[in-house]
Amino acid sequence: MRGKTTWAYYCPHIAKSRGASCTFKSQYPQECVDAEVVQLVSLASLSDAFVDALHRRIDDATDIEQLKEDIERIEGEKAANDKRMCMLMTQIDSLDPTDRSYERKFNDLQRRLDDLYDRDAGFSEALDEMQAKMTTAEKRMDGERRLLEELDRIQASRHASTSSMSP
Numbered sequence: 001m002r003g004k005t006t007w008a009y010y011c012p013h014i015a016k017s018r019g020a021s022c023t024f025k026s027q028y029p030q031e032c033v034d035a036e037v038v039q040l041v042s043l044a045s046l047s048d049a050f051v052d053a054l055h056r057r058i059d060d061a062t063d064i065e066q067l068k069e070d071i072e073r074i075e076g077e078k079a080a081n082d083k084r085m086c087m088l089m090t091q092i093d094s095l096d097p098t099d100r101s102y103e104r105k106f107n108d109l110q111r112r113l114d115d116l117y118d119r120d121a122g123f124s125e126a127l128d129e130m131q132a133k134m135t136t137a138e139k140r141m142d143g144e145r146r147l148l149e150e151l152d153r154i155q156a157s158r159h160a161s162t163s164s165m166s167p
Helices: 030-046 048-059 062-093 102-165
Strands: none
Touching (some): 030 102, 048 102, 062 102
């Protein structure tokens, strides 16, 4: 074994190969940063206003509900667009090649089909974006719930230790 493994926090952009560059060169030992975080969480658990605000954020799931509604709406629009595409493809297939206006009709239907394909791509992009936002919102809410549980645990242990000291 060469030595003890140590962990530290540092700016990941210090290496210019990763895109943005950072001039901050210091590294902080993990133990120091972790101790500060624990202290901040402990202080936050003392703030009723902070805990109440966290409860309100968790209880207010409107962001997630709105995203779900948006996803359902876009999925519905995409499904309707897919049906229109199928109908146009059927119309193209049923064109009579001996018809004098065949080429004009074919070109018109093909142009409309191309437009629907463009709309379909837009729906797919919008769905991907909404689903990414949903994942982020769910992760945020999970993190807030875990933080609230930790704050409750800290408060409970604080109350238990103060009540055990009472005569």
